[in-house]
Amino acid sequence: MDEDAFLVALQALxxxxxxxxxxxxxxxxxxxxxxxxxxxxxDVPELCRQLRARAGQLRQARPSMSPLxxxxxxxxxxxxxxxxxxxxxxARRIAAERATELVERSxxxxxxxxxxxxxxxxxxxxxxxxxxxxxVVGVLRALAGQGVRVILSESRPLNEGYRLxxxxxxxxxxxxxxxxxxxxxxxxxxxLVLVGADSLFPxxxxxxxxxxxxxxxxxxDQGVPFWVCCERFKHRADPLLPQQLERMDPAELGAPALPGxxxxxxxxxxxxxxxxxxxxxxxxxxxxxx
Amino acid sequence: MDEDAFLVALQALxxxxxxxxxxxxxxxxxxxxxxxxxxxxxDVPELCRQLRARAGQLRQARPSMSPLxxxxxxxxxxxxxxxxxxxxxxARRIAAERATELVERSxxxxxxxxxxxxxxxxxxxxxxxxxxxxxVVGVLRALAGQGVRVILSESRPLNEGYRLxxxxxxxxxxxxxxxxxxxxxxxxxxxLVLVGADSLFPxxxxxxxxxxxxxxxxxxDQGVPFWVCCERFKHRADPLLPQQLERMDPAELGAPALPGxxxxxxxxxxxxxxxxxxxxxxxxxxxxxx
Numbered sequence: 337m338d339e340d341a342f343l344v345a346l347q348a349l350x351x352x353x354x355x356x357x358x359x360x361x362x363x364x365x366x367x368x369x370x371x372x373x374x375x376x377x378x379d380v381p382e383l384c385r386q387l388r389a390r391a392g393q394l395r396q397a398r399p400s401m402s403p404l405x406x407x408x409x410x411x412x413x414x415x416x417x418x419x420x421x422x423x424x425x426x427a428r429r430i431a432a433e434r435a436t437e438l439v440e441r442s443x444x445x446x447x448x449x450x451x452x453x454x455x456x457x458x459x460x461x462x463x464x465x466x467x468x469x470x471x472v473v474g475v476l477r478a479l480a481g482q483g484v485r486v487i488l489s490e491s492r493p494l495n496e497g498y499r500l501x502x503x504x505x506x507x508x509x510x511x512x513x514x515x516x517x518x519x520x521x522x523x524x525x526x527x528l529v530l531v532g533a534d535s536l537f538p539x540x541x542x543x544x545x546x547x548x549x550x551x552x553x554x555x556x557d558q559g560v561p562f563w564v565c566c567e568r569f570k571h572r573a574d575p576l577l578p579q580q581l582e583r584m585d586p587a588e589l590g591a592p593a594l595p596g597x598x599x600x601x602x603x604x605x606x607x608x609x610x611x612x613x614x615x616x617x618x619x620x621x622x623x624x625x626x
Numbered sequence: 627m628d629e630d631a632f633l634v635a636l637q638a639l640x641x642x643x644x645x646x647x648x649x650x651x652x653x654x655x656x657x658x659x660x661x662x663x664x665x666x667x668x669d670v671p672e673l674c675r676q677l678r679a680r681a682g683q684l685r686q687a688r689p690s691m692s693p694l695x696x697x698x699x700x701x702x703x704x705x706x707x708x709x710x711x712x713x714x715x716x717a718r719r720i721a722a723e724r725a726t727e728l729v730e731r732s733x734x735x736x737x738x739x740x741x742x743x744x745x746x747x748x749x750x751x752x753x754x755x756x757x758x759x760x761x762v763v764g765v766l767r768a769l770a771g772q773g774v775r776v777i778l779s780e781s782r783p784l785n786e787g788y789r790l791x792x793x794x795x796x797x798x799x800x801x802x803x804x805x806x807x808x809x810x811x812x813x814x815x816x817x818l819v820l821v822g823a824d825s826l827f828p829x830x831x832x833x834x835x836x837x838x839x840x841x842x843x844x845x846x847d848q849g850v851p852f853w854v855c856c857e858r859f860k861h862r863a864d865p866l867l868p869q870q871l872e873r874m875d876p877a878e879l880g881a882p883a884l885p886g887x888x889x890x891x892x893x894x895x896x897x898x899x900x901x902x903x904x905x906x907x908x909x910x911x912x913x914x915x916x
Contacts, residue, residue, distance in 0.1 A: 489807075490782070490879070490881065491807070492780070492782065492805040492806065492807055493805055495881075498881055498882055501881070501882070501884055501887045502882070502884055504886070504887065505884040505885050505886050505887050508886065509886070510886050510888070511886065511887050511888070512887070512888040512889070512890065513879070513881050513887055513888070513889050514889075514890070515782040515783055515806065515836070515837075515879060516782065516805065516806045516807040516837075517779075517781070517782055517806040517835075517836045517837030517840065518836050518837075518890075518892060518895075519840060520836075520837070520839040520840045520843070520895055521836060521839075521892055521895050545807075546805070546807045546808050546810075546811060547805075547806075547807030547808075547810070549810040549811075549844070550807065550809060550810045550840040550843065550844060553810070553840065553843040553844060553847055554839070554840060554843060557843055589780070589803070589805060591780065591785075591788055591791070591803050592788055592791070592792070594791055594792060594795040595795050596794065596795045596798065596799070596800050596801060597791045597794065597795050597801050597802070597803055598800070598801065598802040598803070599802070599803050599804075600802065600804070600808075602808060602811055605808075605810055605811050
């Protein structure tokens with residue numbers, strides 16, 4: 337993968353509104369594997385230097401998404417081993433294999449979260465979710481034959497709730513689609529709120545699609561449990577975000593352009609841990625913030 | 627106004643998504659004035675009986691909107707005086723005049739609320755509002771030359787926030803348009819939340835466009851004052867709603883129709899009085915629930 341192709345792939349990852357944080361992180365690892373095998377480099381030190389630079393750029397592409405940061409960092413640390421190789425071809429192969437292994441670890445971690453969450457939730461429940469989390473989709477798939485019902489929000493501006501509705505329809509899981517503004521009305525009808533995460537802070541606070549905070553407030557106000565499920569690659573070590581939460585193109589709102597009317601499009605909000613009832617990861621269910 | 631024309635007007639009032647509760651109540655009075663002058667009736671008792679029946683139908687047309695109920699009731703009570711008339715033409719004229727007088731009282735009440743609210747808010751504030759309230763528009767118009775700034779939500783499904791954005795643009799009031807899901811992020815930037823009402827319950831709880839409850843939760847959570855402004859015709863005597871809060875056509879969401887995916891379109895939610903910091907009506911500002 338030459339520099340031009342890398343920059344195209346990096347830009348696509350920045351602009352992606354369809355895939356979640358874990359999927360994008362795995363996509364980043366795929367880019368690194370291709371880079372390791374195919375980028376121009378005269379010797380092993382040059383290869384490692386350039387791969388580290390690419391991993392750094394990928395890591396910063398989506399600052400609200402922890403898995404990207406974690407997996408890029410894990411992979412960069414593995415380059416120590418690659419750097420000790422003399423043979424450039426072998427070094428390329430090892431670097432690519434490390435990326436593929438991390439992709440597999442990420443997939444297994446998500447599968448672990450899904451298994452833990454599905455067991456903890458059990459049969460016959462009505463779940464309310466916001467946005468489209470591939471981990472939550474995994475849980476709903478696991479519970480599809482067990483009488484699960486889902487209430488889901490549109491999730492403006494791009495309405496990824498519509499895609500979730502389509503998935504549930506295909507799975508035969510009965511669902512109800514609501515506007516984001518109707519979350520406060522609908523939460524009382526749910527046994528449980530279940531959302532995924534883009535990142536979890538060390539204190540348990542959650543970075544997720546904008547609107548999650550409002551959902552958590554309503555669930556808390558009405559005594560409905562609010563659970564977040566994500567693999568440990570989404571846990572952040574740093575209590576501070578590296579930069580402000582991402583903002584996307586204001587044109588996504590589809591609102592009229594008018595003099596004096598500003599439009600912004602922040603994509604994420606932060607749900608404080610005091611509003612969260614349980615945190616689920618591949619190791620189990622945690623009922624209290626750390 | 628004959629029976630067919632009345633039914634058309636009644637249906638239009640039921641289907642109206644553009645005008646607010648006070649405007650629709652005044653429209654109902656206009657229908658009664660026309661009915662009084664033009665409907666078929668052989669004598670005064672028959673006229674009064676039929677007018678009472680029409681007032682009753684109008685009253686029930688929009689159960690979430692108190693002004694309609696109040697003004698229809700006020701006007702029906704005034705029919706006692708009409709019933710004591712011998713002359714049918716005089717009775718028609720008096721009944722129509724009573725309707726016109728009530729329209730004027732409603733207008734004056736809203737103007738009173740606007741004056742009280744604008745004085746209480748004062749210059750240089752950033753207000754956040756949800757949906758499109760003609761009373762809030764009046765307040766913003768009154769504060770337009772005084773450095774007011776507005777953050778406003780789209781208010782799905784029909785995005786009446788876009789109409790408010792256009793009005794503010796024409797008034798030269800700087801504004802920022804957000805999605806309903808972004809309310810929780812934006813509320814911290816406001817000095818004050820200001821919303822109108824469809825109804826106020828005796829305990830101060832508020833019936834308003836769906837999403838208002840989420841806004842109130844976020845404002846409360848972040849210590850931003852939440853004010854509601856409405857004329858006293860919106861105060862309900864009855865602590866219970868006459869029937870469930872209105873639901874509109876699910877097609878308004880514009881979501882795909884999918885097997886097993888239910889769509890509902892409730893238009894209103896209830897904000898408990900514990901989340902409200904101040905109630906403003908034409909008599910003044912109240913800082914505590916009754």
